[in-house]
Amino acid sequence: MQLDIIVPVLMSCALLWWISRGMTWTARLTVAAVTLVLIFCVLLFERSSH
Structure with missing residues (x-):
């Protein structure tokens, strides 16, 4: 796992x-559960915008 997830x-x-x-x-x-979903959504959004 990467540090930006941990x-x-x-x-x-x-x-x-x-x-x-x-x-x-x-x-x-x-x-x-809601917090983890929000974190993954933000990470996916950041990775897709680059």
Whole structure:
């Protein structure tokens, strides 16, 4: 894997852990899935625009 994929995923996981301390597991998984989809969409957009 490349660094431009690993770093945003790790940062979003850390942020998700910090924010989701009061959330249920279902809400945590939903937010994590949406975050990962957004990260991959941004990466795909950046790669296609170059």
